Amino acid sequence: VAPAEKLPIENDSVDLLNAGLAAHFFRVDEFASEAVRVLKKKGCLAVHGLYPACDIEYKDLSHDLTVVMSEVWKILYQHADKSKDHLLCQYESIYEVIPLKDKQLITDIPVKFQMSFPEIIEFIQAVYMFQIFLEKDVKKAEQFLKQIEKRFQDILGENADSVRLNVNVKHYCVLARKD
Numbered sequence: 196v197a198p199a200e201k202l203p204i205e206n207d208s209v210d211l212l213n214a215g216l217a218a219h220f221f222r223v224d225e226f227a228s229e230a231v232r233v234l235k236k237k238g239c240l241a242v243h244g245l246y247p248a249c250d251i252e253y254k255d256l257s258h259d260l261t262v263v264m265s266e267v268w269k270i271l272y273q274h275a276d277k278s279k280d281h282l283l284c285q286y287e288s289i290y291e292v293i294p295l296k297d298k299q300l301i302t303d304i305p306v307k308f309q310m311s312f313p314e315i316i317e318f319i320q321a322v323y324m325f326q327i328f329l330e331k332d333v334k335k336a337e338q339f340l341k342q343i344e345k346r347f348q349d350i351l352g353e354n355a356d357s358v359r360l361n362v363n364v365k366h367y368c369v370l371a372r373k374d
Contacts, residue, residue, distance in 0.1 A: 200225035202233055209233045211241065218242040218289055218369075219281035220323075227293045234373040242289060243368035247271075247282050247322075251315075252361035259350045260360065264315075267343055271324035274331065279324070285367035298371035306366050309359045312347045316340065 197203050199214065199221045212230050214221070230240045248268050251260035272279065281288050290300040310318070319325055319340065329336040348355045 200229055202229055204233045206232055207235050207238075209238055210235055211239050213240075214242040216244055218286065219244060219278040223281070223289050224292050227289070230371075231294055231373060236373060238373045240293065240295070240371040240373075241368060242286060243366060244282060244286055246285060246365040246367065247279070247324075248364075250363040252363065253351070253358060256350055260347070263343065263346050263350070267319060270339060271319075271322060271328065274324045274328040276327070285365070286369050290369045293369065293371050295371040295373055297374060298369065300367070300369050302365070302367040304366040304368070305363065307361055307363050310362050311357070311359060312344075312351060312355050315347070315360070315362070316344055319343065 199217070212234060214226075218226065234240060249261075249264055251257060251264055253260060285300075285302040287300060287302075290298065325336065325340075328339070351358050
C-alpha cells in the first residue's frame with residue numbers, strides 16, 4: 196500500500212493503472228504525473244467514478260423515492276470536501292490534467308441495478324460524505340439516517356425491506372494511453 200502520488204513501482208513498468216471510485220481523493224496533478232512515470236509505452240490509465248445522485252424506480256412510487264434520494268444528496272453535499280467537485284464534473288477536471296495526448300473522457304454512462312431499501316441505507320452509510328457528517332455530529336447523522344429510513348418505509352409500506360428497487364446511476368471514466 197502506498198500513496199497514489201508516489202507509487203513504489205519502477206519507471207515504465209505498468210501495463211494498466213486503474214483507479215476505481217478513488218481518483219477524486221488523490222492530489223490529481225501529482226497522481227497524473229506519477230501515472231505517466233510508471234506506465235509502459237502503450238500502457239493504459241483507467242479512472243472511473245459514479246455520479247453522486249440517482250433515480251429510483253419502483254411501480255408508481257418512483258418520483259417519491261427519487262425525491263428522497265435527492266434530499267439525501269443535498270444533505271450529504273453539505274459535508275463534502277473538495278473532492279466532490281471532481282465527482283460533480285464527472286472527472287473532467289482529472290481528464291484535463293492528464294498529460295497524455297491519447298485520452299478520452301466518457302460521461303453519463305447509464306447503469307441500472309437492483310438494491311433493497313436496507314442496501315440503499317448501507318450505501319448511504321458508506322459514502323464518505325456521510326462518514327464526515329458522522330464524525331462532525333453523531334447524533335444528527337444518526338437522526339438523519341433514521342428519518343430517511345422512515346421516509347422509505349412510509350413510501351414503500353409494510354414490505355419495504357423485501358422490495359427490490361431499480362437504481363439508475365451514471366458512471367463516467369477517463370481512459371488514457373501512453374505513446
